[in-house]
Amino acid sequence: MKSLKRFAGSSLFLPVVSLLVLLLFNACFVDGFLSLQVTEDGRLYGRLIDILTRSSSLIILALGMTFVIATSGIDISVGAVVAISAAVVCMLIGGRGDGVAETPMALAMLASVCVGILCGAWNGLLVAKFKIQAVVATLILMTAGRGVAQLLTEGQIITVYYKPFAYISGVLPGMPLPTNLFIALLMVLLVVFLMKRTSIGLFVQSVGINPTAARFAGINVTLVLFLVYAFSGFCAGVSGLIESSLIRAADANNAGLNMEMDAILAVALGGTLLSGGKFYVGGSVIGAVTIQTLTTTMYALGVSADQLPVVKAIAVVVICLIQSKKAQDMFDRFKARRAKKHAGGKAVDAL
Amino acid sequence: MKRYLNRLIASPYFSFFVTVLLFLALYGVGMAMYKGFMRPQVFFNLFIDNAALIIVTVGITFTLIIAGIDLSVGAVLALVCMVLAWLLENTGMPLPVAVGLVLFMGTAFGAVQGFIITKFDLQPFIITLAGMFFCRGLTAVISRDTIIITNPTWVAIASYRIDLGIGFLSVGAIVALLTIVVSAALLGFTRFGRTLFAIGGSESSAALMGLPVFRSKVLVYTVAGFCSSLGGLAYSLTMLTGYNLHGLGMEMDAIASSVIGGTLLTGGVGFIPGALVGVLIQGVILTFISFQGTLSAWWTKIVVGALLCVFIIMQAFITEQKGKLSSESSMEGNEAAGPPEKP
Numbered sequence: 247m248k249s250l251k252r253f254a255g256s257s258l259f260l261p262v263v264s265l266l267v268l269l270l271f272n273a274c275f276v277d278g279f280l281s282l283q284v285t286e287d288g289r290l291y292g293r294l295i296d297i298l299t300r301s302s303s304l305i306i307l308a309l310g311m312t313f314v315i316a317t318s319g320i321d322i323s324v325g326a327v328v329a330i331s332a333a334v335v336c337m338l339i340g341g342r343g344d345g346v347a348e349t350p351m352a353l354a355m356l357a358s359v360c361v362g363i364l365c366g367a368w369n370g371l372l373v374a375k376f377k378i379q380a381v382v383a384t385l386i387l388m389t390a391g392r393g394v395a396q397l398l399t400e401g402q403i404i405t406v407y408y409k410p411f412a413y414i415s416g417v418l419p420g421m422p423l424p425t426n427l428f429i430a431l432l433m434v435l436l437v438v439f440l441m442k443r444t445s446i447g448l449f450v451q452s453v454g455i456n457p458t459a460a461r462f463a464g465i466n467v468t469l470v471l472f473l474v475y476a477f478s479g480f481c482a483g484v485s486g487l488i489e490s491s492l493i494r495a496a497d498a499n500n501a502g503l504n505m506e507m508d509a510i511l512a513v514a515l516g517g518t519l520l521s522g523g524k525f526y527v528g529g530s531v532i533g534a535v536t537i538q539t540l541t542t543t544m545y546a547l548g549v550s551a552d553q554l555p556v557v558k559a560i561a562v563v564v565i566c567l568i569q570s571k572k573a574q575d576m577f578d579r580f581k582a583r584r585a586k587k588h589a590g591g592k593a594v595d596a597l
Numbered sequence: 598m599k600r601y602l603n604r605l606i607a608s609p610y611f612s613f614f615v616t617v618l619l620f621l622a623l624y625g626v627g628m629a630m631y632k633g634f635m636r637p638q639v640f641f642n643l644f645i646d647n648a649a650l651i652i653v654t655v656g657i658t659f660t661l662i663i664a665g666i667d668l669s670v671g672a673v674l675a676l677v678c679m680v681l682a683w684l685l686e687n688t689g690m691p692l693p694v695a696v697g698l699v700l701f702m703g704t705a706f707g708a709v710q711g712f713i714i715t716k717f718d719l720q721p722f723i724i725t726l727a728g729m730f731f732c733r734g735l736t737a738v739i740s741r742d743t744i745i746i747t748n749p750t751w752v753a754i755a756s757y758r759i760d761l762g763i764g765f766l767s768v769g770a771i772v773a774l775l776t777i778v779v780s781a782a783l784l785g786f787t788r789f790g791r792t793l794f795a796i797g798g799s800e801s802s803a804a805l806m807g808l809p810v811f812r813s814k815v816l817v818y819t820v821a822g823f824c825s826s827l828g829g830l831a832y833s834l835t836m837l838t839g840y841n842l843h844g845l846g847m848e849m850d851a852i853a854s855s856v857i858g859g860t861l862l863t864g865g866v867g868f869i870p871g872a873l874v875g876v877l878i879q880g881v882i883l884t885f886i887s888f889q890g891t892l893s894a895w896w897t898k899i900v901v902g903a904l905l906c907v908f909i910i911m912q913a914f915i916t917e918q919k920g921k922l923s924s925e926s927s928m929e930g931n932e933a934a935g936p937p938e939k940p
Contacts, residue, residue, distance in 0.1 A: 320722065376909070376910050381668075382909065386849070389898055392898075396895045401893065507730050552741060553741075558734075559727040559734065562730075567713075570718065
């Protein structure tokens, strides 16, 4: 009972419970939702695996976004950066019909991740050096970014016929699970390593709580902010690889569309306050899986992709209200007043 | 001379002067390069083509003055276009009622956003970002296809041209100009306007002065919602359709225009005529691209993004240097600039 109560108070409570509710809902209404099968060549197959695979790019984005939000910033350009990174990798490999890569794939992948870091560094420069509000600084790239991606692909959708490119989001021969799941796992491990072995997490947190105090404590606030946005760009670059490999094409208009909202939602659901400070990497990861489950559930219910934002927007507002200190105060006062009334009534009864 | 220059840079209207000069320079280059630029109608077309953006920019300027932001404007505009088209085509609702209804809808949406932001002390960008996604999604819920407006009165209004002798204006452009005049008067000459600048300067000081902070903040987002829906009507007059992707990225164009026109993103400073010139600059760039003929429309976004960057960086620079620049002419300037950055 005590541990249950502690769990209810922890940051993981909200994402885990909403994930469980969604899974329960799916298990009841979708046939064969929980069944897992193993195909002949040793691959795991099932709806749960599907959700996990699909959420890998969102998990990666949410990791970067967690740090950004922890410094009380925001990065709404991630969707556009995903599009740019997808455009770069597809452009470099090239859409040749005979399935030959124009640039070695490793080089193309490296280039697209580097472009992602470059975009993030640009955001970081604006926010950290020029002290522009994070929303506006990243809004520039959010709108201009798709234009850049469009210019790179010359307004076309580049389709890649080079076979190994599909492996990034596909299954390598002999592996039980798709590669992108391993990439996401690797990224999570990298972040966990940074958290456990270095003091970067502490730096980020202190910058988020009070940048002035952090500076007086000897932290290079400008550098921390810059690195945080660069890391978010790196994550978006990796996501762009996965997203483009998933459809084996670069679509400048639709790659990573609305993903910034999903990433913010995942982080908020994971218990990180949007006003910055304490952050929870584990919560963000579970939050990302929850969001993907929500998306899949909505698709199963027949909601189309362009209508889905309605549901997510409502979810964001509700989570913000739950997190809001003022709303909590109001709720507490309301409860106190009711308890008082109740007690008063009892006293009258006793008389 | 140097002192005079310093005072000029420190003046709140410096951005505005730069913007007007930039506009004149761009227009001059256009006139030198293309003969067609000389025609007065090209200038009037700037107003006709950007009527919706002008109105939306006015709304966003209000939110920027109180150091808030409204990212939902483009989506509200699309929703208004869609609802109007849907009402006119699928129900027998008379035009004035439909127009009134969509105006009310946008205004109410702005008010709800403002209430949530102010009452629960939430960041404006996250709530209005959610509002943006909400309205875009709702537009898709109503219809995923383009709805074409065939209502004869609306079409007649859309094609009506007001003759000015040397050129003509559309109804939307007239509405935009009226919005500019009314909002400039509202900000410059009323108690409400002064309250907004006070809140933008320092919210807690404004509250301690006994100004109605809560009411004013909610009102600002209501005004922004109203402007977005009015802009939606103007947009509907140029497009005559309702479509899910109308006004995509317009929030960025509007913020850019406002900032280029001298609104400080940190709040407290804003100038409506400047915002108008900001929109006109974007219009000139667009005209350039259409006169040039081979550049893709995506260049507008990139150029506007770059322009926004330049102006924001200029603002950051001015804000930082303001204390130093005006310290020669007055001692108060130094204190107003806040504590020095490095100990």
